[in-house]
Amino acid sequence: MKNNIKFSAILLIALFLSTDIYAFCGFYVSKAPATLFNHKSEVILVRDGNRSIITMSNDFQGDVKDFAMVIPVPTVLREDQIKISNRGVFDRLDAYSAPRLVEYYDENPCQPIFANEYAPSSTMQMKRMKSESDKDAEAKEDYQVTIEAKYTIGEYDIMLLSAEQSDGLERWLTDNDYKIPASAREVLEPYIKSNTKFFVVKVNLEKHKESGFNYLNPIQISFESGKFMLPIRLGMANAVEAQDLIIYAFSKSGRVEPVNYRTVKIPSDRNVPLFVERYFGEFYTDLFNRAYYREGMNAVFLEYAWNVSPMNGIKCDPCVSPPPVFSDFAEAGVDWVSGMNSSSEVFFTRMHVRYTREKFPQDLFFQVTPNRESYQARYIMHHPAQGDLSCSEGRNYRADLESRRRVEVAELATLAGWTNLNYGDYITEFSVRNTRDKYAPNRNELIPLLPSPADSGNQNIGKYFLIIFGLIGLLVLWTVRRSSLKENALT
Template sequence: MKTTVYFLLSCIAFMPHYVYSFCGFYVAKADTELFNEKSEVILTRDGFETVLTMSNDFKGDVKDFAMVIPVPTVLSRNNIKVVDRYIFDRLNGYSGPRLVEYYDEHPCYRYDYRMMEKMSVPAMEVMEDASGSMDFDDYQVTIEASYTVGEYDILLLSAEESLGLKRWLTDNGYQIPEKAEAILEPYLKSDMKFFVAKVNLEEYGESSYQNLRPIQIRYNHPRFMLPIRLGMSNAKGSQDLIVYAMTPRGRVEATNYKTVDIPSNFNIPTFVTSQFSAFYKDLFAKAYRRNGRNAVFVEYAWDLSSSNYTKCDPCATTPPAYSELIDAGVHWIDYEEVSGWGGADYAGNLFFTRLHVRYDNLHFPSDLEFHVTSNVTSHQGRYVMNHMYEGPIDCQGDTDLHYYLKVKDRREDELDNLVYYAGWDKNKYRSYVSAIDTDIERSDPENKRNNLWFLIKHFGRNMLEYKATPHYQYVVVTLVGILGLVFMRRFALRKKVLRVQ
């Protein structure tokens, strides 16, 4: 029976609910349905020590599952373990792009916002070691080590050339795509080893787990990278990768591709609540195209050190705790009791970066190379909805009219943001702006809003509140420019008069 090979770092889904792309080096038998909807990796780096945790949403018969991963060195048994899937769910829920909802207070008292709700995008026993290494002369493949870890049988292979490795895998029941040979060769030239894992059916049958658990490996090596090229050999279209990276000091960024912050911190219409996943999918796609289809995007970056009491703004969920961070591979922190509001149950420095990469053969010709930077600038995918005040407004003067006009301007800006960031058609949502006209007509039976003095007052109110919309900001710039020209002209004329005298 052929065994399907799953090269893990090949394809990662975009978010839990909106990317269902084929995930990398997958080859199924004709009568077996295998698909991978979402994969992620957790990557921790301290000095040269790297911990890589790999998750997948494999669905199918477990006897047809296998993964092959290039690694820089032969791993000892102590540096391989399986972990629970929950840690990926925790990190995704905490760091995912979020929708923040605010409600306007009564305009008669104080026009302000207060947060009501936060949402994140609903968006991967030891058998005896082989004594010495076993060499297969015909293949020029060496089994450097073999272990059983949890429900997996694991081999560490080295090889002299890619054809021999491909033949060995094929002859041992692994079905390899034709294009794999050319991609294997650069890894062999770099003297990398191959971590091969498949399911131990006896161990899996005795376990209580319903799904295959993530595998975590640890190694020391100067090179800080993810081998994404291997999974492109039979991929159809682009693939998506989510990396949860943690270090003791600063952001993780790519060195061979540009790293950019995902567009964030702007207002969007309230009707996006039910379409947030679709909105973010389109926003990411447009940012991806705008940056040449070969950028690495930062969706979250924050200092989670125990000394920092503000670990997000706002937090979609509680920050990860000590035990969760340990499971994720963060080994340089120590446990301590929580002290004070916002305190952590660990001591030590920690910076968390969430990276999102969409890659293909054309735009990502090489594996992802990373480095740990000293950049500790915070960033998060954060999108704001403001609900207008729906109750009666019975203030003295024109407060109600001023308020409704401001809401209408705000809604225009929100639609403009949809167009610019997500490419949505503004004309489909004109009713979102025109819906406020009824309130404006009711509060302005005398049509005061077209009066020059009223417009000046309205402009002044916006400026005093320091919440002028872009429309008013343009007016301010224009007025300042005009006043500057007038002043310069008067000054020039005065100097001319003085010379004549």
Template structure:
């Protein structure tokens, strides 16, 4: 069996290839919005994109989005490189971290910058954000068809040929009552990313039918060899896992050589290949976090309201009653009433009436925005799989996992700067794939009671680039330039990196539950108790990390 993603291409006889697909699956009750963003390699001339959608999807449930919305989900959840500096031992207090700042909405009386009735009153960040869904007139002309015969006629009219094996690939989906989504692609409007490689715009649809299986095998006829599938699930209450393939947490909180910093993509590609060599047929869980957050450190802002609405939130809101979308703000508090009345001093009766009307409208708008922010809170799960021939015998099925988990967030400690790599149960989801580099203090200590080995953000005197580097665009990275065995300084015995340690955690599937009692976090260690790569120690890494860090400086 060849490998695949959820799309295939039809051209005029040339070989057209799809290397990767990013699929964002957003859930709310019985509604699901699905956004698919594939890449493309082939001649820069017109071609067709073919996918499948649930049977209730019609043209009015389809739209094209800006690429940046899916790119933002990718960046927020991607494996990241983190730097920690040893705080000056002669300074007092605990080390501060780059992410220790409050970005929550706390203002109770305004939006859009200032109150019309009180221009001096400031507002919280979230209340200034764009809350309108955005669509794009992309490079597609979209149609929904019901049969192979309709597709053949559609392709023939445009001079396109379906790739060999397309009819066989589509047959099981059509038999299950799904429809064919076909897009005529204007090659003059696609975004080139190098040579004859292009990144196509995302296509979004929404459905009221259950959507828990990704039709990844559909793309068999357009496979170039190895392919990568990135699945992002945004669900209100639960993290997600692949239920019909093994799913393991990515190795996280490992200390790595400084050279990894600007080459995170190459490093992670090599590490992923090593992981799959030891764990064939296994999906990686790389990120699980509340959508109001973005990890520690963040490579950018958390997902913004207009991004969540564009990815599907607007379709969910369209199904809500007006009372939920624009709730009654209720009576003002005594403090609010007094503050408003103070603004009326010296105004005429007409001006007072206008001010009151504006104030009441502002209160209604503020209540609507707060309700919107409250209902669009999700758990973002990122799942990743790279595969070749015979490594995707069935479409991946998704299911919710019980219990929140935490991993990749512990801070470096002690002289060696070792950080816990455990994945464990937690009150809220906070799992990220992070690789750490340490900057020891090199100043002469000239105080009587030094406090060494406190690791935190860069000192004020640091003049380097403060960008957070992440692993992205993996299908175009050289996968052999950075050897993980040379740059990973923490012991990971399961991958043959360093000294002997424990094995990685695995997300439990329904099949596993029949064999063993599910742990509180829904995860297990291959060889026994709960934990992640996290049960792996960092012994022996410190000295080597220290020496390499000094040479890098």
């Protein structure tokens, strides 16, 4: 049976649509009584030697006057190390590297259907305001907090603080109308002791009004430091449940990987039933949930890895949206690419981590590896052949199709945990396009809260394997050795 390679790619926009609240590595210190939670955030991480460029997306949903963010940084940043970035770059990187659903047609070639929903970038000019960097001007003795620098950049008022003691910093923030979560203090202290500076951001309402945007732009910071990390611990300060973080990482040599957490490739290249097309967002969300519990809730998932250098031809198979172009690299902070014809190498890694305080006690530390292996999360649908299938080959084909669909349905149950009595019909029927409604997933809405015992079993089986197999082997070796030593003593 010959497959005609036609594909359509369906984007995974709004994967976690239900989360309308914004999050990042920093914690939110709300000035309003409303408690803010961190749920999902995105960050672009660029590493070149000892230089890090971090861009934090900002999809804060509340009233902008309540927005405030504190991010630990290793040095006092100069004004030229802080930039306001373009929000569109996150959409483009997300669209390009998102898990993809691919479709193939049996025999009859059809026109490819491109469901390219990638949003055009909003063009915007970055406004840089004059800054007043009056060092130590507002430092107050009793807080032991020093304002190292103060800038207004774009719509943000930014301050860089250094502190002697965590309670001083805590009081300073409280007295300056920042609302601090109670658990923040335990994490502030280790940061202060490691000589960390605090990057404090608020919205300058006047500038924000002037800009005319009804949303906040991403902030980009760059600095030199041997530490290549994301300070997720501080962000957990007001997190009551698991937070999702998507990391778009760029390096010159190869994949970026966490050094203190395990990287797991999200399952890929699996054949799934046709009706998944309609529920692809839900499908991937449930697949991710299951993988999250199966891997012990403490892994970082790899969703995409590819050499995206301007000179490198194929960057995905298939591409769901145009690959990043020069302007995207520039916006993301990949500044070693000088133009579209640049011979410079760029390697793109997309990671997805869901973290909680309990399972992620340490900040995320990374390393750049020489690993250039490509990877993408891809799921495949096969459309059956159309037309008269009554000949003998046609009968064989239908039998093949049935067994193929049986596997697809089983795969769906393994990957996403979906079961539905009507799936039996799917296995035996052909023209499914018109009757897909009855295959609506029977989703277990409790999945995010309660891991099913079957999912978390893998880790435990592994432990028992190590212990039981290890001990049996040791006993055998020991018995052999003892008898040998006895023999030896006799002779």
